Amino acid sequence: MEITDLNILCNGLKEGKLGLALARFNGTIAGVFTNNRIKAAPVIVCRENISSGFAKGLIVNSGNANAYTGEKGIERAREMCRIAGKLLKCDAREIAVASTGVIGRELDIEWIRKKASEVFAGLGKTRECAERFSNAIKTTDKFVKKAYSNKAKIVAVAKGAGMIAPNLATMLCFIFTSAKFEATELQDMLKNAIKPLNRLTVDGDTSTNDTVLLVALGDEKIAKEIFEEELRRVCYSIARQIASDGEGATKVFEVIVKGAKNDRDAEVVAKSIAKSLLVKTAIFGSDPNWGRIISTIGYSGAEVDDKITVIFENDEKSVKLVENGFITGKEEEAREIMRRDFRIVIDLHKGDFEDFAIGCDLSYEYVRINSEYTT
Amino acid sequence: MEITDLNILCNGLKEGKLGLALARFNGTIAGVFTNNRIKAAPVIVCRENISSGFAKGLIVNSGNANAYTGEKGIERAREMCRIAGKLLKCDAREIAVASTGVIGRELDIEWIRKKASEVFAGLGKTRECAERFSNAIKTTDKFVKKAYSNKAKIVAVAKGAGMIAPNLATMLCFIFTSAKFEATELQDMLKNAIKPLNRLTVDGDTSTNDTVLLVALGDEKIAKEIFEEELRRVCYSIARQIASDGEGATKVFEVIVKGAKNDRDAEVVAKSIAKSLLVKTAIFGSDPNWGRIISTIGYSGAEVDDKITVIFENDEKSVKLVENGFITGKEEEAREIMRRDFRIVIDLHKGDFEDFAIGCDLSYEYVRINSEYTT
Numbered sequence: 001m002e003i004t005d006l007n008i009l010c011n012g013l014k015e016g017k018l019g020l021a022l023a024r025f026n027g028t029i030a031g032v033f034t035n036n037r038i039k040a041a042p043v044i045v046c047r048e049n050i051s052s053g054f055a056k057g058l059i060v061n062s063g064n065a066n067a068y069t070g071e072k073g074i075e076r077a078r079e080m081c082r083i084a085g086k087l088l089k090c091d092a093r094e095i096a097v098a099s100t101g102v103i104g105r106e107l108d109i110e111w112i113r114k115k116a117s118e119v120f121a122g123l124g125k126t127r128e129c130a131e132r133f134s135n136a137i138k139t140t141d142k143f144v145k146k147a148y149s150n151k152a153k154i155v156a157v158a159k160g161a162g163m164i165a166p167n168l169a170t171m172l173c174f175i176f177t178s179a180k181f182e183a184t185e186l187q188d189m190l191k192n193a194i195k196p197l198n199r200l201t202v203d204g205d206t207s208t209n210d211t212v213l214l215v216a217l218g219d220e221k222i223a224k225e226i227f228e229e230e231l232r233r234v235c236y237s238i239a240r241q242i243a244s245d246g247e248g249a250t251k252v253f254e255v256i257v258k259g260a261k262n263d264r265d266a267e268v269v270a271k272s273i274a275k276s277l278l279v280k281t282a283i284f285g286s287d288p289n290w291g292r293i294i295s296t297i298g299y300s301g302a303e304v305d306d307k308i309t310v311i312f313e314n315d316e317k318s319v320k321l322v323e324n325g326f327i328t329g330k331e332e333e334a335r336e337i338m339r340r341d342f343r344i345v346i347d348l349h350k351g352d353f354e355d356f357a358i359g360c361d362l363s364y365e366y367v368r369i370n371s372e373y374t375t
Numbered sequence: 376m377e378i379t380d381l382n383i384l385c386n387g388l389k390e391g392k393l394g395l396a397l398a399r400f401n402g403t404i405a406g407v408f409t410n411n412r413i414k415a416a417p418v419i420v421c422r423e424n425i426s427s428g429f430a431k432g433l434i435v436n437s438g439n440a441n442a443y444t445g446e447k448g449i450e451r452a453r454e455m456c457r458i459a460g461k462l463l464k465c466d467a468r469e470i471a472v473a474s475t476g477v478i479g480r481e482l483d484i485e486w487i488r489k490k491a492s493e494v495f496a497g498l499g500k501t502r503e504c505a506e507r508f509s510n511a512i513k514t515t516d517k518f519v520k521k522a523y524s525n526k527a528k529i530v531a532v533a534k535g536a537g538m539i540a541p542n543l544a545t546m547l548c549f550i551f552t553s554a555k556f557e558a559t560e561l562q563d564m565l566k567n568a569i570k571p572l573n574r575l576t577v578d579g580d581t582s583t584n585d586t587v588l589l590v591a592l593g594d595e596k597i598a599k600e601i602f603e604e605e606l607r608r609v610c611y612s613i614a615r616q617i618a619s620d621g622e623g624a625t626k627v628f629e630v631i632v633k634g635a636k637n638d639r640d641a642e643v644v645a646k647s648i649a650k651s652l653l654v655k656t657a658i659f660g661s662d663p664n665w666g667r668i669i670s671t672i673g674y675s676g677a678e679v680d681d682k683i684t685v686i687f688e689n690d691e692k693s694v695k696l697v698e699n700g701f702i703t704g705k706e707e708e709a710r711e712i713m714r715r716d717f718r719i720v721i722d723l724h725k726g727d728f729e730d731f732a733i734g735c736d737l738s739y740e741y742v743r744i745n746s747e748y749t750t
Contacts, residue, residue, distance in 0.1 A: 035674070037677075038669055038673030068702075103666025289477075291478025294479065298413030298414075302412075306445060327479055370653060370657065
């Protein structure tokens with residue numbers, strides 16, 4: 001499925017590092033935004049506009065985050081909505097808006113005004129339109145993230161490169177469905193479904209612009225339980241894809257923590273491992289240096305002792321490196337598992353709580369991309 | 376000054392990745408250890424032994440951290456003390472002990488026993504002895520960190536590579552003085568003086584083995600105020616040196632936060648910037664991408680608004696990149712300052728609290744070292 005299989009018109013264009021995307025629809029809308037205390041102008045304006053629970057269009061630009069741009073930035077985010085509203089023949093407050101790119105640069109609103117007419121002229125339901133739309137929102141992404149559910153008629157398009165946690169690459173995720181739900185229902189379901197995205201971005205370590213929108217077009221009746229389950233699956237798929245497009249990432253790993261004393265312990269252990277630089281570099285080198293995992297668990301703040309179990313596994317094989325604190329010496333078997341995507345399963349043997357996090361490895365390429373980004 | 380200018384005998388040897396160091400003295404002792412919940416065996420044993428406030432010797436091995444090695448590890452750390460005690464003709468409980476290296480490997484106690492006699496035989500007060508001592512405690516360090524105060528008769532020798540924060544490289548720091556102080560006084564002074572080392576290692580993100588010991592030999596009367604000030608200066612110097620020997624670091628930067636609403640805000644902002652991967656990679660590329668700093672401040676958890684001031688400076692020059700939220704456009708001048716060690720000064724304009732942190736940049740070399748460490 002593509003966005004354009006739903007009742008949506010869309011289009012986009014890319015010109016060098018700048019991009020502009022436009023979509024026309026008519027539905028209920030919900031959104032989840034960054035926790036960063038410094039919020040980009042489009043985040044502030046988008047939240048305002050969607051508070052009505054309805055929207056008729058979306059305008060997104062890439063290359064400039066319109067973040068830390070003060071009152072002028074807010075005015076320009078509003079102007080983006082006015083530009084889109086005029087073209088789509090609706091009120092500016094019926095437009096959702098998002099931006100991604102460099103922080104602290106004035107937004108070239110005239111470029112957006114000019115290009116918006118061009119993008120509007122090409123709005124359509126073809127596959128090319130959908131491709132231009134998703135291509136326009138990319139920045140350092142190697143590929144566009146897409147996920148869909150035929151069962152629940154959901155299509156999600158996202159941008160964001162992995163290692164978002166320490167990295168702050170903006171995640172933009174636009175989820176459309178032909179299902180019919182009230183905006184308040186949508187908001188609840190979205191909040192619950194985005195856990196995989198949060199386990200990727202790690203609470204608080206979010207960029208100034210992170211935005212997840214869910215639009216329900218109201219064309220079909222879909223059972224809530226089915227929709228919820230499918231929405232979660234779609235978000236999980238997007239999270240995995242973002243991790244695998246980690247800036248410089250060569251593989252994705254998932255951390256599954258079991259046996260934690262409480263919710264919080266499970267969460268901090270999973271997140272600490274997924275974002276540890278030492279773990280990430282060891283995984284890049286396929287180095288089964290589980291001591292770094294143990295040390296990370298130790299500083300995570302969770303209640304732990306030295307009776308931890310550490311397992312590396314994929315769908316074919318499972319290797320216990322440490323069992324109840326006993327070192328098995330199976331490093332060479334573990335090294336094989338580390339050569340591609342795998343899971344790190346931790347059992348703290350302290351209780352019944354579980355959680356997970358998604359991460360990717362840290363490579364030379366990560367350093368290259370991020371030391372050369374604006375220059 | 377060298378260790379051996381004080382009333383100490385020392386020696387060490389290095390054999391491949393393994394090292395052993397020994398020192399003989401007689402003094403009061405204080406220590407500060409890792410906050411990691413998983414503490415290496417030598418940390419547990421050393422803390423026990425120095426609880427008397429007195430010590431007659433120190434034994435340190437490198438290459439194996441003796442961490443996550445269970446009861447057997449504790450027994451071997453004690454055996455290290457017995458070996459040293461026998462050689463130095465004192466009780467095993469009068470020996471301080473430390474280890475650094477790979478986690479989760481059994482310690483080869485027979486190697487230590489054999490080599491200890493060899494090291495003991497060469498104990499002395501020559502410059503070569505001091506060099507062998509400090510060389511023996513190194514792991515991935517490119518150089519030994521040393522600092523001294525003639526005024527307060529302090530000599531510090533340390534190992535540890537920068538980026539300790541996310542990195543968990545063990546920091547070992549041994550500080551000796553000919554001054555005379557009670558162990559309780561020493562402990563208080565040490566706790567206050569190690570702030571720069573904490574601002575480098577970032578609370579909690581400490582390795583399983585971090586150990587800072589302060590030994591007072593009691594040969595001279597030195598005024599407490601002078602000693603305290605000099606001890607702080609020595610610790611600050613060691614912290615800067617550790618940062619500059621960051622695994623793969625090409626430069627050191629200091630973050631000075633002013634105008635914070637409270638102590639905690641000043642601390643979290645300074646630390647968040649010093650450990651942000653995006654800031655570290657931008658600094659590696661001499662890229663004045665201050666937007667990453669603003670975004671980091673935004674997710675630090677501190678109370679901030681968009682009226683922040685960001686200054687890049689060194690001893691010759693100071694460039695305001697953002698003044699009260701106003702963007703000055705002086706990126707090119709800032710880029711020049713970033714070519715070598717520099718300071719990032721942040722004013723949050725929210726109150727009167729200040730703090731600082733020390734960091735180093737993140738380079739390709741960091742990834743190489745840490746993806747290949749145990750293999």
